[in-house]
């Protein structure tokens with residue numbers, strides 16, 4: 001790896017462009033990938049990273065520019081072509097077939113055949129097992145894909161790539177939904193792939209990950225190439241400045257607030273097998289952080305409060321009144337807003353415009369009887385788009401045309417605009433770029449100042465420590481500790497999450 005420049009690049013894109021109608025998704029994309037390197041692709045939400053990836057994969061055809069792979073000019077007509085040529089793309093939400101087993105997913109469409117052309121299942125399983133062994137991953141090739149964790153699904157996708165001798169593996173925000181241990185395992189596999197000479201293109205909004213596993217970085221802004229450098233030649237500040245084109249403000253602009261009366265009370269809430277005997281309150285104007293390891297039951301509690309999942313015992317009270325469970329609509333009418341963890345699937349109506357999506361939680365306020373004030377809806381959406389630096393063409397564009405991070409901003413806007421009494425935010429800045437993170441924090445802080453009760457789930461300790469007035473720590477489905485802002489430190493929260501107190 002010491003002298004990558006003496007080898008030929010495996011993939012070169014120069015001045016590639018792509019528009020969708022009036023929206024220029026990619027104005028001038030360029031990148032060079034060398035065998036054996038992990039190359040980071042960085043840029044703000046909507047900078048064009050995923051669009052570049054989709055052109056690499058043949059999902060989109062570029063409007064202009066050149067694309068060379070393995071020494072030849074390419075214009076892949078579809079993902080199948082690029083896969084055949086040795087390019088594998090691991091998307092954030094993998095696309096396995098639930099009802100097939102793991103080995104079948106890996107060898108889909110090209111199973112080893114026996115003489116007489118029946119599929120040789122034993123051989124297929126043996127090869128799959130061998131690949132997992134090489135990767136140092138423990139997954140049973142016989143099990144159904146259904147129910148695999150996101151992390152394991154990614155591993156199956158990577159195994160599939162290896163089984164095809166992929167020479168380029170692209171990972172578009174692979175770590176966003178992984179636990180810290182799963183991220184470690186992925187990084188071991190990335191290094192393993194590099195040693196075999198595979199070129200990795202790695203997209204993430206977590207810069208510390210990029211510093212850990214990448215050797216080079218390409219930065220994009222507004223659909224255009226900004227720079228490529230060795231990672232060691234850049235500081236975090238330089239990277240951020242190249243991404244956002246300006247200096248960033250304070251990351252956690254927390255203001256002191258005086259908490260008002262109780263808004264949410266959770267009493268002895270229990271869902272068998274998931275969480276037990278959970279009691280806590282959130283007051284008006286207060287930000288309560290719900291911390292704990294991934295899988296400790298945090299998201300499940302939020303879902304139960306909002307009525308998505310049932311609970312077996314205990315109760316939820318809003319302003320002292322018992323909220324009947326089991327109905328998100330009822331929870332909404334009681335004044336609860338919920339920004340779910342998995343926003344792409346749960347938070348948006350993908351074929352509605354940005355404007356309708358933003359207004360969804362405010363319909364009562366924007367209408368009289370059956371009449372909806374379109375101008376009010378437009379104004380609401382326009383205001384929030386501005387506040388959250390939303391990158392879009394027209395406000396009436398469908399949500400599915402937005403970049404991943406911008407879709408998440410729309411979900412945030414929808415609930416924030418709904419003027420809830422209590423807002424539950426699950427991983428509010430996941431997938432949000434560094435430039436907008438502080439903006440999201442500022443808005444949550446403002447909400448609290450205006451008297452909204454906030455329950456914030458976050459795996460990012462600095463975010464919890466920076467924002468929360470009180471930190472509840474979950475461990476294995478139980479409330480392990482409640483720590484006041486003054487006593488909340490990295491150590492105290494970690495120790496409570498892992499059971500060392």
Ligand SMILES: Nc1ncnc2c1ncn2[C@@H]1O[C@H](COP(=O)(O)OP(=O)(O)OP(=O)(O)O)[C@@H](O)[C@H]1O
Nearest residue numbers: 020025045046047048049050051401402403404405
């Ligand atoms: N199919 C489409 N139709 C219309 N516009 C699109 C389409 N795909 C992407 N865009 C626009 O192109 C721009 C770049 O999007 P892209 O998904 O490449 O961003 P990104 O860098 O991956 O951002 P993120 O970090 O949020 O994932 C965005 O403004 C997006 O709205």
Ligand SMILES: [Mg+2]
Nearest residue numbers: 049050403404
């Ligand atoms: Mg993207």
